Amino acid sequence: MxxxxxxxxxxxxxxxxxxxxxxxxxxxxxxxxxxxxxxxxxxxxxxxxxxxxxxxxxxxxxxxxxxxxxxxxxxxxxxxxxxxxxxxxxxxxxxxxxxxxxxxxxxxxxxxxxxxxxxxxxxxxxxxxxxxxxxxxxxxxxxxxxxxxxxxxxxxxxxxxxxxxxxxxxxxxxxxxxxxxxxxxxxxxxxxxxxxxxxxxxxxxxxxAFTNHGTWYDAQVIAIAMFLQQPDLAKRQIMEKSIPRLDVQLLCNGFQPFEIARTLSLSYSVFNLEAWSRIAAYAKRLGIELWTQRSCSVDNACLQDAFHCLHPYLTGKKEWKFLQIGPFPKYRNLFAIIHEFLEPVENFVADLEFLCIK
The missing domain is CATH 1.50.10.100 (Chondroitin AC/alginate lyase)
Structure with a gap:
Protein backbone atom coordinates (compact mmCIF):
# COMPACT_ATOMS: atom_id res chain seq x y z
CA MET A 1 0.00 0.00 0.00
CA ALA A 209 10.21 20.44 23.52
CA PHE A 210 7.07 22.59 23.77
CA THR A 211 8.05 24.61 20.68
CA ASN A 212 8.16 23.92 16.95
CA HIS A 213 11.10 21.61 17.69
CA GLY A 214 8.80 19.10 19.33
CA THR A 215 6.28 19.39 16.51
CA TRP A 216 8.92 18.79 13.87
CA TYR A 217 10.18 15.80 15.83
CA ASP A 218 6.70 14.29 15.49
CA ALA A 219 6.53 15.22 11.80
CA GLN A 220 9.82 13.42 11.13
CA VAL A 221 8.85 10.29 13.06
CA ILE A 222 5.53 10.13 11.21
CA ALA A 223 6.98 10.83 7.75
CA ILE A 224 9.73 8.24 8.18
CA ALA A 225 7.34 5.63 9.59
CA MET A 226 5.04 6.11 6.61
CA PHE A 227 8.00 5.86 4.21
CA LEU A 228 9.02 2.60 5.91
CA GLN A 229 5.48 1.23 5.53
CA GLN A 230 4.87 1.32 9.28
CA PRO A 231 1.53 3.16 9.60
CA ASP A 232 0.91 1.81 13.10
CA LEU A 233 4.04 3.58 14.36
CA ALA A 234 2.94 6.81 12.69
CA LYS A 235 -0.55 6.51 14.16
CA ARG A 236 0.81 5.86 17.64
CA GLN A 237 3.00 8.98 17.44
CA ILE A 238 0.01 11.07 16.41
CA MET A 239 -2.29 9.72 19.11
CA GLU A 240 0.18 9.60 22.00
CA LYS A 241 2.46 12.57 21.28
CA SER A 242 1.04 14.96 18.67
CA ILE A 243 -2.53 15.32 19.87
CA PRO A 244 -1.51 16.14 23.48
CA ARG A 245 0.64 18.99 22.10
CA LEU A 246 -2.44 20.86 20.88
CA ASP A 247 -3.46 22.07 24.34
CA VAL A 248 0.11 23.20 25.05
CA GLN A 249 0.83 24.97 21.76
CA LEU A 250 -2.43 26.73 20.89
CA LEU A 251 -4.15 29.58 22.72
CA CYS A 252 -7.92 29.90 22.51
CA ASN A 253 -7.52 32.69 19.91
CA GLY A 254 -5.33 30.54 17.66
CA PHE A 255 -1.98 32.16 18.45
CA GLN A 256 0.97 29.94 19.34
CA PRO A 257 2.45 31.17 22.64
CA PHE A 258 5.91 29.58 22.36
CA GLU A 259 6.37 30.93 18.82
CA ILE A 260 5.10 34.48 19.36
CA ALA A 261 7.64 34.79 22.19
CA ARG A 262 10.48 34.55 19.66
CA THR A 263 12.24 37.45 17.95
CA LEU A 264 11.04 36.00 14.64
CA SER A 265 7.55 35.38 15.95
CA LEU A 266 5.68 35.29 12.64
CA SER A 267 8.35 33.16 10.97
CA TYR A 268 8.23 30.56 13.71
CA SER A 269 4.44 30.61 13.90
CA VAL A 270 4.37 29.73 10.20
CA PHE A 271 7.15 27.17 10.59
CA ASN A 272 5.37 25.39 13.44
CA LEU A 273 2.05 25.36 11.61
CA GLU A 274 3.78 23.85 8.57
CA ALA A 275 4.89 20.94 10.75
CA TRP A 276 1.36 20.59 12.09
CA SER A 277 -0.06 20.68 8.56
CA ARG A 278 2.19 17.82 7.51
CA ILE A 279 1.18 15.82 10.58
CA ALA A 280 -2.50 16.51 9.91
CA ALA A 281 -2.14 15.47 6.26
CA TYR A 282 -0.60 12.13 7.25
CA ALA A 283 -3.20 11.74 9.98
CA LYS A 284 -5.93 12.14 7.39
CA ARG A 285 -4.35 9.32 5.36
CA LEU A 286 -4.60 7.21 8.52
CA GLY A 287 -8.25 8.05 9.15
CA ILE A 288 -7.61 10.64 11.90
CA GLU A 289 -9.18 14.08 11.51
CA LEU A 290 -6.55 16.19 13.23
CA TRP A 291 -7.06 19.48 11.38
CA THR A 292 -10.31 20.30 13.15
CA GLN A 293 -9.82 18.29 16.35
CA ARG A 294 -10.25 20.05 19.67
CA SER A 295 -9.40 18.89 23.15
CA CYS A 296 -11.99 18.18 25.83
CA SER A 297 -12.24 21.94 26.34
CA VAL A 298 -14.48 23.38 23.63
CA ASP A 299 -12.84 26.79 24.16
CA ASN A 300 -9.47 25.60 22.85
CA ALA A 301 -8.41 26.37 19.31
CA CYS A 302 -7.83 23.69 16.68
CA LEU A 303 -5.21 23.70 13.90
CA GLN A 304 -7.71 25.12 11.44
CA ASP A 305 -8.26 28.05 13.83
CA ALA A 306 -4.49 28.58 14.09
CA PHE A 307 -4.20 28.84 10.31
CA HIS A 308 -7.13 31.22 10.01
CA CYS A 309 -5.57 33.26 12.81
CA LEU A 310 -2.38 33.71 10.75
CA HIS A 311 -4.04 34.07 7.36
CA PRO A 312 -4.85 37.82 7.49
CA TYR A 313 -1.29 38.63 8.60
CA LEU A 314 0.21 36.57 5.81
CA THR A 315 -2.03 38.16 3.18
CA GLY A 316 -1.46 41.72 4.38
CA LYS A 317 -4.96 42.30 5.70
CA LYS A 318 -3.68 42.83 9.25
CA GLU A 319 -0.43 44.14 10.69
CA TRP A 320 1.56 41.67 12.82
CA LYS A 321 1.79 42.99 16.39
CA PHE A 322 4.56 40.77 17.78
CA LEU A 323 8.33 40.98 17.37
CA GLN A 324 9.64 40.07 13.90
CA ILE A 325 13.23 41.30 13.51
CA GLY A 326 13.84 39.59 10.17
CA PRO A 327 12.22 39.57 6.73
CA PHE A 328 8.62 38.56 6.23
CA PRO A 329 8.52 34.75 6.34
CA LYS A 330 8.11 32.43 3.39
CA TYR A 331 4.67 30.85 3.63
CA ARG A 332 3.70 29.42 0.22
CA ASN A 333 4.80 25.98 1.36
CA LEU A 334 2.33 26.16 4.24
CA PHE A 335 -0.49 27.25 1.92
CA ALA A 336 0.36 24.47 -0.54
CA ILE A 337 0.10 21.70 2.03
CA ILE A 338 -3.12 23.01 3.56
CA HIS A 339 -4.75 23.66 0.18
CA GLU A 340 -3.76 20.32 -1.31
CA PHE A 341 -4.42 17.98 1.59
CA LEU A 342 -6.55 19.68 4.24
CA GLU A 343 -8.89 22.42 3.04
CA PRO A 344 -9.34 24.98 0.21
CA VAL A 345 -7.42 28.19 0.83
CA GLU A 346 -8.85 31.51 -0.31
CA ASN A 347 -6.98 33.08 -3.26
CA PHE A 348 -4.41 30.28 -3.21
CA VAL A 349 -2.11 30.20 -6.24
CA ALA A 350 -1.24 26.55 -6.91
CA ASP A 351 2.42 25.62 -6.79
CA LEU A 352 4.51 22.56 -6.01
CA GLU A 353 6.53 23.90 -3.11
CA PHE A 354 5.47 20.86 -1.10
CA LEU A 355 8.35 19.12 -2.93
CA CYS A 356 10.91 21.81 -2.07
CA ILE A 357 10.22 24.10 -5.04
CA LYS A 358 11.03 27.73 -4.34
Whole structure:
Protein backbone atom coordinates (compact mmCIF):
# COMPACT_ATOMS: atom_id res chain seq x y z
CA MET A 1 0.00 0.00 0.00
CA UNK A 2 1.18 3.53 -0.84
CA UNK A 3 1.27 5.66 2.32
CA UNK A 4 2.78 8.77 0.70
CA UNK A 5 0.87 12.01 0.32
CA UNK A 6 2.01 12.67 -3.23
CA UNK A 7 0.55 9.50 -4.74
CA UNK A 8 -0.40 8.71 -8.34
CA UNK A 9 -3.70 10.56 -8.01
CA UNK A 10 -1.81 13.64 -6.81
CA UNK A 11 0.53 13.61 -9.80
CA UNK A 12 -2.22 12.98 -12.33
CA UNK A 13 -4.02 16.01 -10.95
CA UNK A 14 -0.87 18.15 -11.15
CA UNK A 15 -0.20 17.14 -14.74
CA UNK A 16 -3.63 18.37 -15.78
CA UNK A 17 -4.15 21.34 -13.48
CA UNK A 18 -0.76 22.98 -12.92
CA UNK A 19 -0.58 26.15 -15.06
CA UNK A 20 1.89 25.96 -17.98
CA UNK A 21 3.93 28.88 -16.63
CA UNK A 22 4.56 26.99 -13.38
CA UNK A 23 5.56 23.87 -15.26
CA UNK A 24 7.95 25.93 -17.38
CA UNK A 25 9.60 27.28 -14.20
CA UNK A 26 10.00 23.75 -12.87
CA UNK A 27 11.64 22.53 -16.08
CA UNK A 28 13.95 25.56 -16.28
CA UNK A 29 15.09 24.98 -12.70
CA UNK A 30 15.52 21.25 -13.30
CA UNK A 31 17.59 21.89 -16.44
CA UNK A 32 19.91 24.11 -14.41
CA UNK A 33 20.26 21.46 -11.71
CA UNK A 34 21.24 18.85 -14.32
CA UNK A 35 24.55 20.70 -14.64
CA UNK A 36 25.26 20.77 -10.90
CA UNK A 37 27.51 18.25 -9.11
CA UNK A 38 26.17 15.85 -6.51
CA UNK A 39 26.53 16.73 -2.82
CA UNK A 40 27.87 14.92 0.24
CA UNK A 41 28.75 15.51 3.88
CA UNK A 42 32.23 14.20 3.02
CA UNK A 43 32.86 17.26 0.82
CA UNK A 44 33.01 19.71 3.75
CA UNK A 45 36.21 21.68 4.29
CA UNK A 46 35.87 22.06 8.08
CA UNK A 47 37.13 19.27 10.37
CA UNK A 48 34.36 17.05 11.81
CA UNK A 49 34.12 16.91 15.60
CA UNK A 50 34.33 13.11 15.58
CA UNK A 51 37.11 12.87 13.04
CA UNK A 52 34.76 11.00 10.71
CA UNK A 53 33.97 13.01 7.55
CA UNK A 54 30.80 10.95 7.04
CA UNK A 55 29.24 12.49 10.15
CA UNK A 56 26.85 15.36 9.51
CA UNK A 57 27.85 18.54 11.32
CA UNK A 58 26.29 21.99 11.56
CA UNK A 59 26.88 25.07 13.69
CA UNK A 60 24.23 26.23 16.15
CA UNK A 61 22.41 28.86 14.12
CA UNK A 62 21.91 31.59 16.71
CA UNK A 63 25.08 31.15 18.78
CA UNK A 64 28.00 33.58 18.59
CA UNK A 65 31.48 33.93 20.13
CA UNK A 66 31.49 35.71 23.47
CA UNK A 67 33.02 39.18 22.87
CA UNK A 68 34.07 39.45 26.52
CA UNK A 69 36.44 36.47 26.62
CA UNK A 70 39.75 35.88 24.77
CA UNK A 71 38.69 32.50 23.33
CA UNK A 72 35.04 33.45 22.75
CA UNK A 73 33.83 30.87 25.27
CA UNK A 74 31.22 30.27 26.39
CA UNK A 75 29.35 31.19 23.23
CA UNK A 76 26.23 33.32 23.66
CA UNK A 77 22.82 32.98 22.03
CA UNK A 78 21.30 35.81 19.96
CA UNK A 79 17.84 34.63 19.01
CA UNK A 80 16.96 35.44 15.41
CA UNK A 81 20.49 36.54 14.44
CA UNK A 82 21.97 33.83 12.23
CA UNK A 83 25.72 33.28 12.47
CA UNK A 84 27.13 33.46 8.90
CA UNK A 85 29.68 30.76 9.75
CA UNK A 86 26.78 28.27 9.54
CA UNK A 87 27.33 28.19 5.78
CA UNK A 88 30.70 26.45 6.24
CA UNK A 89 29.14 23.20 7.44
CA UNK A 90 26.72 20.56 6.15
CA UNK A 91 23.34 22.26 6.56
CA UNK A 92 23.52 24.31 3.36
CA UNK A 93 24.42 21.26 1.22
CA UNK A 94 21.59 19.34 2.93
CA UNK A 95 19.10 22.06 1.98
CA UNK A 96 20.39 22.07 -1.58
CA UNK A 97 20.31 18.29 -1.94
CA UNK A 98 16.71 18.11 -0.71
CA UNK A 99 15.66 21.03 -2.90
CA UNK A 100 17.34 19.63 -6.01
CA UNK A 101 15.88 16.17 -5.50
CA UNK A 102 12.40 17.66 -5.12
CA UNK A 103 12.72 19.79 -8.26
CA UNK A 104 14.06 16.93 -10.36
CA UNK A 105 11.41 14.49 -9.16
CA UNK A 106 8.69 17.01 -9.93
CA UNK A 107 10.10 17.66 -13.40
CA UNK A 108 10.31 13.91 -14.03
CA UNK A 109 6.69 13.33 -13.01
CA UNK A 110 5.36 16.26 -15.02
CA UNK A 111 7.37 15.63 -18.18
CA UNK A 112 8.01 11.89 -18.13
CA UNK A 113 11.66 12.56 -18.99
CA UNK A 114 14.04 10.03 -17.51
CA UNK A 115 16.98 12.42 -17.43
CA UNK A 116 15.49 14.29 -14.47
CA UNK A 117 14.76 11.11 -12.52
CA UNK A 118 18.28 9.83 -13.17
CA UNK A 119 19.86 13.00 -11.81
CA UNK A 120 17.67 12.81 -8.70
CA UNK A 121 18.89 9.27 -8.18
CA UNK A 122 22.49 10.42 -8.39
CA UNK A 123 21.89 13.06 -5.70
CA UNK A 124 20.30 10.50 -3.39
CA UNK A 125 22.98 7.85 -3.91
CA UNK A 126 25.80 10.32 -3.30
CA UNK A 127 24.29 11.65 -0.06
CA UNK A 128 22.94 8.40 1.40
CA UNK A 129 24.25 5.28 -0.31
CA UNK A 130 27.73 5.41 -1.87
CA UNK A 131 30.24 4.05 0.71
CA UNK A 132 32.73 6.79 -0.14
CA UNK A 133 30.29 9.67 0.39
CA UNK A 134 27.33 8.42 2.46
CA UNK A 135 26.19 10.26 5.56
CA UNK A 136 26.11 8.23 8.77
CA UNK A 137 22.46 7.84 9.89
CA UNK A 138 22.49 10.18 12.88
CA UNK A 139 22.69 13.86 13.82
CA UNK A 140 24.97 13.55 16.83
CA UNK A 141 26.89 16.67 15.80
CA UNK A 142 24.07 18.85 14.44
CA UNK A 143 24.02 22.48 15.61
CA UNK A 144 27.04 22.08 17.86
CA UNK A 145 28.19 24.98 20.03
CA UNK A 146 31.99 25.46 20.10
CA UNK A 147 33.40 24.29 23.40
CA UNK A 148 31.08 21.27 23.49
CA UNK A 149 32.15 17.82 22.23
CA UNK A 150 28.82 16.93 20.57
CA UNK A 151 25.86 18.53 18.86
CA UNK A 152 22.70 19.77 20.54
CA UNK A 153 19.22 18.38 20.93
CA UNK A 154 17.84 21.28 18.90
CA UNK A 155 20.09 20.20 16.02
CA UNK A 156 17.39 17.72 15.06
CA UNK A 157 15.53 20.61 13.44
CA UNK A 158 18.05 20.40 10.57
CA UNK A 159 16.53 17.12 9.41
CA UNK A 160 13.00 18.50 9.16
CA UNK A 161 13.92 18.61 5.48
CA UNK A 162 13.64 14.83 5.39
CA UNK A 163 9.84 15.23 5.48
CA UNK A 164 9.46 16.70 1.97
CA UNK A 165 12.49 14.74 0.74
CA UNK A 166 10.82 11.41 1.51
CA UNK A 167 7.72 12.51 -0.39
CA UNK A 168 9.96 13.18 -3.38
CA UNK A 169 11.69 9.81 -2.98
CA UNK A 170 8.33 8.03 -2.84
CA UNK A 171 7.36 9.77 -6.09
CA UNK A 172 10.65 9.17 -7.93
CA UNK A 173 10.23 6.82 -10.93
CA UNK A 174 12.69 3.94 -11.05
CA UNK A 175 15.42 4.35 -13.62
CA UNK A 176 19.01 3.37 -14.37
CA UNK A 177 20.29 5.58 -11.53
CA UNK A 178 17.55 4.76 -9.02
CA UNK A 179 16.55 1.12 -8.97
CA UNK A 180 14.26 -0.84 -6.63
CA UNK A 181 17.46 -2.06 -4.95
CA UNK A 182 18.48 1.55 -4.30
CA UNK A 183 15.04 2.25 -2.86
CA UNK A 184 15.43 -0.66 -0.44
CA UNK A 185 18.93 0.51 0.49
CA UNK A 186 17.54 3.93 1.34
CA UNK A 187 14.87 2.30 3.48
CA UNK A 188 17.63 0.53 5.39
CA UNK A 189 19.38 3.88 5.90
CA UNK A 190 16.20 5.46 7.25
CA UNK A 191 15.51 2.43 9.43
CA UNK A 192 18.87 3.02 11.12
CA UNK A 193 18.14 6.74 11.36
CA UNK A 194 14.67 6.04 12.80
CA UNK A 195 16.16 3.82 15.50
CA UNK A 196 18.58 6.63 16.40
CA UNK A 197 15.68 9.10 16.36
CA UNK A 198 13.62 7.22 18.93
CA UNK A 199 16.43 6.08 21.23
CA UNK A 200 19.34 8.54 21.32
CA UNK A 201 19.28 11.09 24.21
CA UNK A 202 19.53 14.09 21.84
CA UNK A 203 16.35 13.48 19.82
CA UNK A 204 14.54 12.01 22.83
CA UNK A 205 15.11 15.35 24.58
CA UNK A 206 13.91 17.18 21.49
CA UNK A 207 10.65 15.26 21.50
CA UNK A 208 9.82 16.88 24.84
CA ALA A 209 10.21 20.44 23.52
CA PHE A 210 7.07 22.59 23.77
CA THR A 211 8.05 24.61 20.68
CA ASN A 212 8.16 23.92 16.95
CA HIS A 213 11.10 21.61 17.69
CA GLY A 214 8.80 19.10 19.33
CA THR A 215 6.28 19.39 16.51
CA TRP A 216 8.92 18.79 13.87
CA TYR A 217 10.18 15.80 15.83
CA ASP A 218 6.70 14.29 15.49
CA ALA A 219 6.53 15.22 11.80
CA GLN A 220 9.82 13.42 11.13
CA VAL A 221 8.85 10.29 13.06
CA ILE A 222 5.53 10.13 11.21
CA ALA A 223 6.98 10.83 7.75
CA ILE A 224 9.73 8.24 8.18
CA ALA A 225 7.34 5.63 9.59
CA MET A 226 5.04 6.11 6.61
CA PHE A 227 8.00 5.86 4.21
CA LEU A 228 9.02 2.60 5.91
CA GLN A 229 5.48 1.23 5.53
CA GLN A 230 4.87 1.32 9.28
CA PRO A 231 1.53 3.16 9.60
CA ASP A 232 0.91 1.81 13.10
CA LEU A 233 4.04 3.58 14.36
CA ALA A 234 2.94 6.81 12.69
CA LYS A 235 -0.55 6.51 14.16
CA ARG A 236 0.81 5.86 17.64
CA GLN A 237 3.00 8.98 17.44
CA ILE A 238 0.01 11.07 16.41
CA MET A 239 -2.29 9.72 19.11
CA GLU A 240 0.18 9.60 22.00
CA LYS A 241 2.46 12.57 21.28
CA SER A 242 1.04 14.96 18.67
CA ILE A 243 -2.53 15.32 19.87
CA PRO A 244 -1.51 16.14 23.48
CA ARG A 245 0.64 18.99 22.10
CA LEU A 246 -2.44 20.86 20.88
CA ASP A 247 -3.46 22.07 24.34
CA VAL A 248 0.11 23.20 25.05
CA GLN A 249 0.83 24.97 21.76
CA LEU A 250 -2.43 26.73 20.89
CA LEU A 251 -4.15 29.58 22.72
CA CYS A 252 -7.92 29.90 22.51
CA ASN A 253 -7.52 32.69 19.91
CA GLY A 254 -5.33 30.54 17.66
CA PHE A 255 -1.98 32.16 18.45
CA GLN A 256 0.97 29.94 19.34
CA PRO A 257 2.45 31.17 22.64
CA PHE A 258 5.91 29.58 22.36
CA GLU A 259 6.37 30.93 18.82
CA ILE A 260 5.10 34.48 19.36
CA ALA A 261 7.64 34.79 22.19
CA ARG A 262 10.48 34.55 19.66
CA THR A 263 12.24 37.45 17.95
CA LEU A 264 11.04 36.00 14.64
CA SER A 265 7.55 35.38 15.95
CA LEU A 266 5.68 35.29 12.64
CA SER A 267 8.35 33.16 10.97
CA TYR A 268 8.23 30.56 13.71
CA SER A 269 4.44 30.61 13.90
CA VAL A 270 4.37 29.73 10.20
CA PHE A 271 7.15 27.17 10.59
CA ASN A 272 5.37 25.39 13.44
CA LEU A 273 2.05 25.36 11.61
CA GLU A 274 3.78 23.85 8.57
CA ALA A 275 4.89 20.94 10.75
CA TRP A 276 1.36 20.59 12.09
CA SER A 277 -0.06 20.68 8.56
CA ARG A 278 2.19 17.82 7.51
CA ILE A 279 1.18 15.82 10.58
CA ALA A 280 -2.50 16.51 9.91
CA ALA A 281 -2.14 15.47 6.26
CA TYR A 282 -0.60 12.13 7.25
CA ALA A 283 -3.20 11.74 9.98
CA LYS A 284 -5.93 12.14 7.39
CA ARG A 285 -4.35 9.32 5.36
CA LEU A 286 -4.60 7.21 8.52
CA GLY A 287 -8.25 8.05 9.15
CA ILE A 288 -7.61 10.64 11.90
CA GLU A 289 -9.18 14.08 11.51
CA LEU A 290 -6.55 16.19 13.23
CA TRP A 291 -7.06 19.48 11.38
CA THR A 292 -10.31 20.30 13.15
CA GLN A 293 -9.82 18.29 16.35
CA ARG A 294 -10.25 20.05 19.67
CA SER A 295 -9.40 18.89 23.15
CA CYS A 296 -11.99 18.18 25.83
CA SER A 297 -12.24 21.94 26.34
CA VAL A 298 -14.48 23.38 23.63
CA ASP A 299 -12.84 26.79 24.16
CA ASN A 300 -9.47 25.60 22.85
CA ALA A 301 -8.41 26.37 19.31
CA CYS A 302 -7.83 23.69 16.68
CA LEU A 303 -5.21 23.70 13.90
CA GLN A 304 -7.71 25.12 11.44
CA ASP A 305 -8.26 28.05 13.83
CA ALA A 306 -4.49 28.58 14.09
CA PHE A 307 -4.20 28.84 10.31
CA HIS A 308 -7.13 31.22 10.01
CA CYS A 309 -5.57 33.26 12.81
CA LEU A 310 -2.38 33.71 10.75
CA HIS A 311 -4.04 34.07 7.36
CA PRO A 312 -4.85 37.82 7.49
CA TYR A 313 -1.29 38.63 8.60
CA LEU A 314 0.21 36.57 5.81
CA THR A 315 -2.03 38.16 3.18
CA GLY A 316 -1.46 41.72 4.38
CA LYS A 317 -4.96 42.30 5.70
CA LYS A 318 -3.68 42.83 9.25
CA GLU A 319 -0.43 44.14 10.69
CA TRP A 320 1.56 41.67 12.82
CA LYS A 321 1.79 42.99 16.39
CA PHE A 322 4.56 40.77 17.78
CA LEU A 323 8.33 40.98 17.37
CA GLN A 324 9.64 40.07 13.90
CA ILE A 325 13.23 41.30 13.51
CA GLY A 326 13.84 39.59 10.17
CA PRO A 327 12.22 39.57 6.73
CA PHE A 328 8.62 38.56 6.23
CA PRO A 329 8.52 34.75 6.34
CA LYS A 330 8.11 32.43 3.39
CA TYR A 331 4.67 30.85 3.63
CA ARG A 332 3.70 29.42 0.22
CA ASN A 333 4.80 25.98 1.36
CA LEU A 334 2.33 26.16 4.24
CA PHE A 335 -0.49 27.25 1.92
CA ALA A 336 0.36 24.47 -0.54
CA ILE A 337 0.10 21.70 2.03
CA ILE A 338 -3.12 23.01 3.56
CA HIS A 339 -4.75 23.66 0.18
CA GLU A 340 -3.76 20.32 -1.31
CA PHE A 341 -4.42 17.98 1.59
CA LEU A 342 -6.55 19.68 4.24
CA GLU A 343 -8.89 22.42 3.04
CA PRO A 344 -9.34 24.98 0.21
CA VAL A 345 -7.42 28.19 0.83
CA GLU A 346 -8.85 31.51 -0.31
CA ASN A 347 -6.98 33.08 -3.26
CA PHE A 348 -4.41 30.28 -3.21
CA VAL A 349 -2.11 30.20 -6.24
CA ALA A 350 -1.24 26.55 -6.91
CA ASP A 351 2.42 25.62 -6.79
CA LEU A 352 4.51 22.56 -6.01
CA GLU A 353 6.53 23.90 -3.11
CA PHE A 354 5.47 20.86 -1.10
CA LEU A 355 8.35 19.12 -2.93
CA CYS A 356 10.91 21.81 -2.07
CA ILE A 357 10.22 24.10 -5.04
CA LYS A 358 11.03 27.73 -4.34
Missing amino acids: DFSLCNEKYWQKKQHELPPEYQAEVFAEADRILEEPELSVTFKTVPPLSGNPHDYISLSKYDWPNPDTPDGLPWIKRDGAANPDCTKYDFVPLVKMCHNTGILTTAARLSGKTVYAEKAGKFLKCWFLHPETAMTPHLNFAQFVPGNPTGSSWGLIDSHLFCPLLEAVSSLPCNAEWTPVNQEQLKHWFTDYFLWLISNPLPVKEEK
